[in-house]
Every structure is written in C-alpha cells, then in structure tokens.
Amino acid sequence: MSVWVVDDSRLIRSMLTALLSQAGIEDVKTAESGEALVEHFQDHHTREAVRLILLDLMMPGMDGIETLRHLRAFPELQDIPIIIITGRGEKEDLEAAFQAGASDFLSKPADPVEFVARVKGALRLSELLVQRRSKERDLKDSHARLELLTYTDALTGVANRRNLDQTLQNIWTQPGRTVSLILLDIDHFKRYNDTLGHLEGDACLKRVAAALEDTLAAEGTFIPEALLARYGGEEFAVLLPDAPMEEAAQLAEHLRQGVLKAAIPHPNSDHHHLVTISLGVHSLLALPDTSPALLIERADQALYQAKSMGRNQVFR
Numbered sequence: 001m002s003v004w005v006v007d008d009s010r011l012i013r014s015m016l017t018a019l020l021s022q023a024g025i026e027d028v029k030t031a032e033s034g035e036a037l038v039e040h041f042q043d044h045h046t047r048e049a050v051r052l053i054l055l056d057l058m059m060p061g062m063d064g065i066e067t068l069r070h071l072r073a074f075p076e077l078q079d080i081p082i083i084i085i086t087g088r089g090e091k092e093d094l095e096a097a098f099q100a101g102a103s104d105f106l107s108k109p110a111d112p113v114e115f116v117a118r119v120k121g122a123l124r125l126s127e128l129l130v131q132r133r134s135k136e137r138d139l140k141d142s143h144a145r146l147e148l149l150t151y152t153d154a155l156t157g158v159a160n161r162r163n164l165d166q167t168l169q170n171i172w173t174q175p176g177r178t179v180s181l182i183l184l185d186i187d188h189f190k191r192y193n194d195t196l197g198h199l200e201g202d203a204c205l206k207r208v209a210a211a212l213e214d215t216l217a218a219e220g221t222f223i224p225e226a227l228l229a230r231y232g233g234e235e236f237a238v239l240l241p242d243a244p245m246e247e248a249a250q251l252a253e254h255l256r257q258g259v260l261k262a263a264i265p266h267p268n269s270d271h272h273h274l275v276t277i278s279l280g281v282h283s284l285l286a287l288p289d290t291s292p293a294l295l296i297e298r299a300d301q302a303l304y305q306a307k308s309m310g311r312n313q314v315f316r
C-alpha cells in the first residue's frame with residue numbers, strides 16, 4: 001500500500017513526505033519526474049500496491065497532465081485517486097487536469113490541515129475501491145469454478161452430458177453446418193464390474209477417458225473443436241462440428257485402436273483380456289428438420305450395430 005509523491009522539486013517532495021508521515025502515513029514513495037514514475041509502473045506488481053498519487057502539475061519534460069494520461073491507461077490505476085498539486089496561477093490548467101482524469105487538486109504551499117484531511121479522504125475511498133475490486137475478482141473466480149463443475153464429469157474430468165447437449169443446441173442455431181457424432185461404449189463392462197468390483201470399474205472408466213483424450217490430442221490440429229463427453233454410464237461421445245463422415249469414421253477407428261493400445265486389462269473380455277470399445281458414427285446437416293436428438297439416435301443405432309456385429313469395431 002503506497003502513496004506516491006511526484007514533484008520535480010526536492011523541497012516539495014520532502015515537505016509533503018514529512019506531512020504525510022506526521023499524519024501516520026509511512027509508506028510514501030517519491031519520483032522526481034513523470035517519466036520516472038511511468039517507467040517504474042511498467043512492472044504491474046508495483047501498480048497493484050498503489051493507493052494514492054500526489055502529482056505536480058508543472059514539471060519539466062512530461063508535465064502533470066501528460067503523466068496523468070499515461071497513468072490512467074494502466075488498468076490497475078484507472079480509478080486510484082490522483083490528486084494534482086498546483087502552484088500559484090496554474091488554475092487554468094485544472095480543467096485539462098480533470099479531463100485527463102484527476103480526482104482532486106490541492107494548491108501549494110498546502111495548508112497542512114486541509115492537506116491531511118483531503119489525503120485521508122482519498123485514501124479511504126481508495127481502500128474501498130481496492131476491497132471492491134478484490135471481491136469482484138473472487139466472485140469471478142468462484143463463478144468460473146462453478147461453471148467448470150457444471151459442465152464437467154466429476155469422475156473422468158471430460159465434458160458431461162449437459163455440456164454436449166448445450167454444444168449441440170448451439171450448433172443448431174447456425175443451420176447448414178455439418179455435424180458428426182461418435183458414440184462409443186465399453187464392451188462387456190458389466191463383466192468387468194462383476195469380477196473386479198465397482199471401484200475398479202471407476203478406475204477403468206478414467207483410463208478409457210484418458211486414452212480417448214490422448215488420441216484426440218494427437219489429432220488435435222485436424223479437429224480443433226472436437227468435444228469429448230461422458231454421455232452416461234460407460235458411454236462416451238465425441239462431437240465433431242464441421243467434420244464430414246469420412247473424417248469422423250477415421251477418427252473413430254483411431255479411438256478404437258487408442259483404447260486397445262492403452263492395454264487396460266479385462267479379466268474376461270472377448271479380446272486378449274483387454275478392454276475394448278464399440279463405436280457408432282453418424283453425420284448430418286444441422287437444419288430445421290433435423291435435430292440433436294436425431295443425430296444421437298442415429299449414432300446410437302450405429303453403435304448397436306457395432307455391438308451386434310461382434311464388438312471392438314466401428315459402424316457407420
């Protein structure tokens with residue numbers, strides 16, 4: 001928490017510093033020019049500590065008004081009180097000073113009582129402002145955290161069903177886009193749970209999700225908007241906005257291989273004691289006579305086909 005005194009006169013600097021110190025304000029910093037101050041504030045950490053600036057109007061080089069404009073351009077200093085200090089006969093410049101963002105002015109030589117009263121008033125205001133700012137920041141943080149929780153599956157950390165549904169709804173607000181959807185389901189997961197227990201089953205779901213994420217990350221440059229979501233239970237969905245069927249089917253095949261390569265042991269799977277997945281793919285145009293529900297239904301039918309044809313495969 002610092003108060004800055006900016007004046008080209010050393011005498012004024014030490015006078016004001018002494019007055020502030022008598023008023024119990026000890027954390028006072030001084031600068032002898034606007035340039036020096038602006039240079040110092042290039043580091044944002046120094047800006048965050050500022051509570052009040054007392055700024056001389058007449059200075060060689062960058063004058064008070066120009067300095068003021070520079071200071072107000074820093075977001076952290078946008079509403080910190082800045083009091084302009086004027087000498088005799090500088091009153092005409094005050095209008096320009098207020099336009100440039102001055103909060104108040106004092107003339108020198110200052111009446112000590114008035115000076116301290118104004119400074120303390122400005123500091124109180126500044127403190128309230130800083131508190132409000134930090135409260136707003138906290139609120140924003142907790143809002144972001146809540147948002148993240150609302151749209152994330154707690155077990156696997158991938159998007160949840162709500163996220164998928166919302167994204168699909170958004171796509172249908174822009175008719176004409178091609179949308180592909182991959183629905184996939186772990187093969188013989190009931191056996192897995194029955195043999196190893198529900199906790200091991202949960203761990204398996206996490207590993208499958210991680211394998212899917214790895215495959216998507218490896219192909220991320222081709223499908224920047226791909227959304228992996230846990231659709232429910234041991235089913236996942238990969239939504240591919242603007243991806244044609246060919247691309248989606250190819251990705252589905254890579255996802256199948258990726259889970260196989262993750263080599264998650266399965267005590268009684270059909271395939272070398274490894275966890276496998278079955279996948280259904282469908283593509284359609286987002287139009288008024290199609291819908292997210294239709295896309296999901298078709299992808300689900302394809303998934304059913306993949307299951308009935310022997311699992312561990314892609315059906316489109």
Ligand code: GH3
Nearest residue numbers: 185186187188189190191193198201202233234307
């Ligand atoms: P299929 O190859 O035909 O898909 O057979 P399956 O056994 O995988 O299919 P089924 O739908 O019969 O069983 C799915 C099982 O997934 C049943 C349920 O207990 C289990 N399951 C669903 N959600 C969870 C979960 O969050 N954790 C665990 N551990 N198991 C889950």
Ligand code: MG
Nearest residue numbers: 008056058059
């Ligand atoms: Mg001066």
Ligand code: MG
Nearest residue numbers: 185233234235
């Ligand atoms: Mg299932």
Ligand code: MG
Nearest residue numbers: 185186187189
């Ligand atoms: Mg299953």
